[in-house]
Amino acid sequence: MADRPKVCIDRILPRDLMRLQQTKPMRNGVRRAIAPIGKTWMNGSTLNVRFMGGSSTEQTVAKQQAEWWAQVANLKFEFNNALNAEIRITFDQNDGAWSYVGTDCRGIPLDQPTMNLGFLDGGTAAHEFGHAIGLAHEHQNPAGGIQWNEQVVIREAAKAPNFWNEAKTRHNILRKYSAEQVNGTKFDPDSIMLYFFPASWTLNGIGTKANEVLSAMDKAFVAGAKMYPKAGGTTSTAVELPVNAKRRRQASIGKAGEEDLYRFTAAVDGRYVIDTLGPTDVVMKLFGPNSETDLIAEDDDSGLETNARIAGDLIAGEYFIQIRHYSRQSGTGKYSIKVRKV
Numbered sequence: 212m213a214d215r216p217k218v219c220i221d222r223i224l225p226r227d228l229m230r231l232q233q234t235k236p237m238r239n240g241v242r243r244a245i246a247p248i249g250k251t252w253m254n255g256s257t258l259n260v261r262f263m264g265g266s267s268t269e270q271t272v273a274k275q276q277a278e279w280w281a282q283v284a285n286l287k288f289e290f291n292n293a294l295n296a297e298i299r300i301t302f303d304q305n306d307g308a309w310s311y312v313g314t315d316c317r318g319i320p321l322d323q324p325t326m327n328l329g330f331l332d333g334g335t336a337a338h339e340f341g342h343a344i345g346l347a348h349e350h351q352n353p354a355g356g357i358q359w360n361e362q363v364v365i366r367e368a369a370k371a372p373n374f375w376n377e378a379k380t381r382h383n384i385l386r387k388y389s390a391e392q393v394n395g396t397k398f399d400p401d402s403i404m405l406y407f408f409p410a411s412w413t414l415n416g417i418g419t420k421a422n423e424v425l426s427a428m429d430k431a432f433v434a435g436a437k438m439y440p441k442a443g444g445t446t447s448t449a450v451e452l453p454v455n456a457k458r459r460r461q462a463s464i465g466k467a468g469e470e471d472l473y474r475f476t477a478a479v480d481g482r483y484v485i486d487t488l489g490p491t492d493v494v495m496k497l498f499g500p501n502s503e504t505d506l507i508a509e510d511d512d513s514g515l516e517t518n519a520r521i522a523g524d525l526i527a528g529e530y531f532i533q534i535r536h537y538s539r540q541s542g543t544g545k546y547s548i549k550v551r552k553v
Contacts, residue, residue: 222309222310222311222312222315222325224311224315224318250312250313250314250315250345251313251314251344251345251438251439252286252297252313252314252344252345252439252504253446253472253496253498253503253504253506253531253533254285254286254438254439254440254470254472254533255285255286255439255445255446255472255503256286256287256445256446256503256504257286257287257288257289257445257503258286258287258288258289258296258297258298258343258344258504259288259289259291259293259295259296259297259298260277260288260289260290260291260292260296260297260298260299260300261291261292261293261294261296261298261299261300262290262292262300263299263300263301263324264301264302264303265300265301265302265328266302269302269328269331270290272331272336273300273328273331273336273340274288274290275336276334276336276337276340277336277337277340279337279340279424279425280337280340280341280344280425280433283425283430283433283434284344284433284434284438284439284441285434285439285440285441285442285445286344286439294321295321297316297317297325297504298316298325298326298340298343299316299319299321299323299324299325299326300324300325300326300327300328301324301326301327301328302327302328302329303327303329304329304330305329305371306327306329306371307327307329307330307371308327308328308329308330308335308338308339309326309327309339309342310325310326310327310339310340310342310343311325311326311342311343312342312343312345312346312347313342313343313344313345313346314345314504314506316343317504317505317506325343326339326340326342326343332421333421333422333423334403334421334422334423334424334425337403337424337425338403338404341403341404341429342404344433344438344439345438346404346433347404348404348405358413358414358415359385359412359413359414360411360412360413360414361381361385363411363412364380364385364412365377365380365381367412368380400419400420401422401426401427401428402422402426402428402429403422403423403424403425403426403429404429405419405420405422435468437468437539437540440468440470442466442468442469445472446472446474446503446531448472449472449473449474449531450471450472450473450474451473451474451475452473452474452475452532452548452549452550453475453550454475454476454477454478454483454550454551454552455550455551455552456549456550459488459547459548459549460547460548460549461545461547462534462545462546462547462548463491463543463544463545463546464491464493464534464535464536464542464543464544464546465543466543467536467538467539467540467541467542467543468535468539468540469535469536469543470533470534470535471533471534471535472531472532472533472534473531473532473533473534473548474529474530474531474532475529475530475532475550476528476529476530477500477525477526477527477528477529477530477552478527479527479552480524480525480526480527481524481525481552481553482522482523482524482525482552482553483522483523483524483525483550483551483552483553484520484521484522484550484551484553485497485520485521485522485532485548485549485550486514486518486519486520486521486548486549487514487518487519487520487534487546487547487548488514488515488518488546488547488549489518489544489545489546489547490517490544490545490546491517491536491542491543491544491545491546492511492512492517492536492537492538492542492544493517493518493519493534493535493536493537493546494509494510494511494519494534494535494536494537495509495510495511495519495520495521495532495533495534496508496509496532496533497509497521497523497530497531497532498530498531498532498533499525499528499529499530499531500525500526500527500528500529500530501528501529503531507521507523507525507530508521508523509521511537517537518546519534522553532548532550534546534548
């Protein structure tokens with residue numbers, strides 16, 4: 212029997228397998244997307260990586276290709292085999308190549324992998340690390356126009372590693388994301404995220420080619436305002452916010468794509484409220500405790516008018532706040548921020 216094509220199919224959290232890709236109306240009638248937007252890590256994060264097997268040669272390839280992303284994005288990989296590593300890699304040759312997408316990795320038990328590199332042809336490791344930092348497949352780009360041979364795709368997706376039924380395959384492969392549901396660019400035939408699909412998987416007999424290096428568009432996109440711009444800083448430069456300060460801290464998004472980072476210490480367990488005030492439409496993310504990659508909550512407009520507000524019961528520890536304008540491409544403006552224990 213001929214070998215099956217070496218293709219990658221996203222690993223998706225069970226709770227998301229059949230979930231409607233929600234959007235939310237904007238005040239001017241344009242629809243806002245919230246999925247898969249939201250799976251990126253905090254800009255400037257350090258992601259720990261643990262190998263759960265693999266030879267030294269296999270591990271070296273994975274490290275080298277992960278660095279392709281780190282060279283252009285405001286992210287750092289620490290290959291320290293930490294037990295609580297965000298990215299955990301196996302090399303099971305019987306399980307294909309796959310990865311969970313971005314912060315979905317945090318939803319996987321620590322004794323289980325978040326990525327498998329069952330083969331390492333070309334840029335496979337770079338492709339899977341692209342998923343790990345929050346990128347979807349380029350074939351799901353709404354501008355892609357791939358003409359699927361649906362029955363073939365359904366048959367192949369029913370095999371390892373996913374064992375999906377037809378409904379799940381249609382939802383997760385054959386239905387492309389709408390333009391409103393993704394941060395993205397025009398279709399890029401050279402993207403490392405465009406995996407090889409054989410011609411037999413399409414109706415017009417035109418497959419896709421395997422791209423073995425990051426394309427120019429890949430590099431520009433992950434380094435741009437929608438993903439991990441180098442100008443975003445790191446948690447080491449996060450501004451300290453005193454809890455229950457008498458005055459609100461005044462701040463601003465000075466240029467498009469800017470992300471402001473803050474930290475505060477919850478000295479005791481209790482309920483805390485973080486909110487912004489001002490004329491600027493901001494989005495807030497809260498990470499912790501004592502972690503820059505554990506996303507606790509995200510909010511857009513729960514505060515006054517277009518301001519953000521997060522209220523939650525927190526245990527004692529250090530927390531990080533990320534503030535950005537809703538419009539990554541053009542948004543700027545002033546705001547104030549405060550943390551209080553209630």
